[in-house]
Amino acid sequence: MRQVADTPSIWERPEPPQRRAPSPLSRERIVRAAVTLADAEGLDAVSLRKVAAELDAGPMRLYRYIGTKDELLDLMVDAVYAEIPPPAGSGWREVARSYAHGIRTAGLQHEWLADLLDGRPRFGPAAVTHAEATLTALRAAGLREIDTIMSTVEVLSTYLRGAVRTEVGERRAERASGLDEREWQHAMAPHLLAMFATGDYPMMSEAMHDAEHRDATERFELGLGYLLDGIEQSLSG
Amino acid sequence: MRQVADTPSIWERPEPPQRRAPSPLSRERIVRAAVTLADAEGLDAVSLRKVAAELDAGPMRLYRYIGTKDELLDLMVDAVYAEIPPPAGSGWREVARSYAHGIRTAGLQHEWLADLLDGRPRFGPAAVTHAEATLTALRAAGLREIDTIMSTVEVLSTYLRGAVRTEVGERRAERASGLDEREWQHAMAPHLLAMFATGDYPMMSEAMHDAEHRDATERFELGLGYLLDGIEQSLSG
DNA sequence: CTCCTCTCGATACACTGTATTGGCAATATA
DNA sequence: TATATTGCCAATACAGTGTATCGAGAGGAG
Numbered sequence: 001m002r003q004v005a006d007t008p009s010i011w012e013r014p015e016p017p018q019r020r021a022p023s024p025l026s027r028e029r030i031v032r033a034a035v036t037l038a039d040a041e042g043l044d045a046v047s048l049r050k051v052a053a054e055l056d057a058g059p060m061r062l063y064r065y066i067g068t069k070d071e072l073l074d075l076m077v078d079a080v081y082a083e084i085p086p087p088a089g090s091g092w093r094e095v096a097r098s099y100a101h102g103i104r105t106a107g108l109q110h111e112w113l114a115d116l117l118d119g120r121p122r123f124g125p126a127a128v129t130h131a132e133a134t135l136t137a138l139r140a141a142g143l144r145e146i147d148t149i150m151s152t153v154e155v156l157s158t159y160l161r162g163a164v165r166t167e168v169g170e171r172r173a174e175r176a177s178g179l180d181e182r183e184w185q186h187a188m189a190p191h192l193l194a195m196f197a198t199g200d201y202p203m204m205s206e207a208m209h210d211a212e213h214r215d216a217t218e219r220f221e222l223g224l225g226y227l228l229d230g231i232e233q234s235l236s237g
Numbered sequence: 238m239r240q241v242a243d244t245p246s247i248w249e250r251p252e253p254p255q256r257r258a259p260s261p262l263s264r265e266r267i268v269r270a271a272v273t274l275a276d277a278e279g280l281d282a283v284s285l286r287k288v289a290a291e292l293d294a295g296p297m298r299l300y301r302y303i304g305t306k307d308e309l310l311d312l313m314v315d316a317v318y319a320e321i322p323p324p325a326g327s328g329w330r331e332v333a334r335s336y337a338h339g340i341r342t343a344g345l346q347h348e349w350l351a352d353l354l355d356g357r358p359r360f361g362p363a364a365v366t367h368a369e370a371t372l373t374a375l376r377a378a379g380l381r382e383i384d385t386i387m388s389t390v391e392v393l394s395t396y397l398r399g400a401v402r403t404e405v406g407e408r409r410a411e412r413a414s415g416l417d418e419r420e421w422q423h424a425m426a427p428h429l430l431a432m433f434a435t436g437d438y439p440m441m442s443e444a445m446h447d448a449e450h451r452d453a454t455e456r457f458e459l460g461l462g463y464l465l466d467g468i469e470q471s472l473s474g
Numbered sequence: 475c476t477c478c479t480c481t482c483g484a485t486a487c488a489c490t491g492t493a494t495t496g497g498c499a500a501t502a503t504a
Numbered sequence: 505t506a507t508a509t510t511g512c513c514a515a516t517a518c519a520g521t522g523t524a525t526c527g528a529g530a531g532g533a534g
Contacts, residue, residue, distance in 0.1 A: 162399030226467030
């Protein structure tokens with residue numbers, strides 16, 4: 001039980017006061033620079049050297065404000081949470097959809113977010129505030145029991161993580177190859193087509209040629225609908 | 238439309254023949270070494286230098302067999318697909334569950350997998366075979382239309398990506414802190430408890446104190462059930 | 475004005491993926 | 505068997521990374 005207690009987490013550690021005037025730095029400025037950089041050039045471009053350069057500072061100067069690069073990443077995630085509007089709506093389904101769309105929008109706007117959202121939530125102040133608002137809205141919209149609310153949110157956010165990651169991955173692949181989905185299916189695949197031509201993969205062939213082609217948003221909504229239907233069913237069951 | 242055509246992808250490029258005898262190398266041996274290393278020490282430990290060292294070779298020797306590190310990662314993913322048993326079952330729900338459990342098991346066994354499974358599928362031979370088997374089993378189990386089958390698989394795999402990532406993230410966090418979930422909730426959070434003590438976050442407090450505590454498997458099954466229920470409903474609708 | 479403390483820049487280290495180069499060993503030819 | 509040729513592989517090099525360490529210099533206190 002040490003780590004956590006030894007060095008207080010970034011959320012508890014106060015920002016150091018600044019005594020010197022020139023080119024005032026702050027966590028907020030650092031995080032903003034990092035977010036901007038990540039939006040523009042991807043998460044890999046976020047190196048302490050580059051972020052510092054963006055702020056006309058040496059790399060080591062950042063260590064007055066953040067303890068480690070991972071902390072900077074945590075702060076970036078929380079900064080995004082601060083942008084997401086609190087879920088709203090009258091029925092619980094509406095609230096759930098609002099929650100989902102908020103996360104998805106943020107995830108598509110900041111494509112690096114999905115890479116940083118792994119398991120356990122980071123629980124920065126903005127994330128906590130957003131979570132509180134989500135739970136509150138769900139209860140106000142009709143979900144009474146806390147267990148039901150938590151199940152709903154947990155399942156939703158699991159789906160969301162996967163969906164955003166999938167969509168972002170597709171976008172990246174498109175950009176990397178300069179091809180959109182349809183072109184990709186026909187062009188990427190000398191080897192796929194060759195495989196299919198053997199006749200050993202009839203279902204894959206059929207899927208490729210005959211299946212309806214939904215775009216990313218439609219797929220997202222479809223899955224979201226399934227999930228909400230399933231949850232609703234469990235409510236009345 | 239260049240990249241793809243210019244240099245054939247790793248799936249098409251044949252393995253080079255070996256002429257010299259001592260310490261014979263092969264893609265398979267390289268990939269196995271990389272997978273073993275990733276399983277044991279995490280994806281970050283998979284550097285070309287370390288993989289090569291594991292095989293008593295210099296780093297540059299690997300470039301006879303793989304074109305780039307990313308290709309090695311692709312091969313690793315495909316190697317995992319080769320381990321996943323083809324989904325089976327009599328009803329489509331059973332098949333879907335089998336599919337889901339196969340992926341989840343693989344993802345938990347190779348914790349790095351979730352990090353490599355982003356958007357578009359990699360379509361290595363094993364992945365294609367597994368996909369074909371999945372689609373075939375679903376049709377045999379009662380799902381006729383290809384659109385239905387594809388929707389089911391897509392939605393499922395989106396949920397799976399999120400779920401595996403979540404679980405893996407939790408495991409990592411546990412290992413990093415030496416705490417399990419419950420301990421974590423009470424220990425990690427001087428600052429969380431402090432926030433909650435203010436009374437500004439009643440829902441979060443309630444969630445933390447009163448909500449039922451499901452383990453990872455239960456949560457996974459719950460969400461999977463919701464999803465399947467939602468899909469089933471759309472079938473009869 | 476002097477002393478002390480704190481902050482920041484420079485430097486250094488171990489590590490990454492991979493381009494380049496040159497020597498050596500195995501094979502093909504005479 | 506002697507020679508020519510091929511092609512693989514190790515060594516080296518480079519531009520990056522996060523961050524530990526250290527020394528200089530500036531701000532505030534007495």
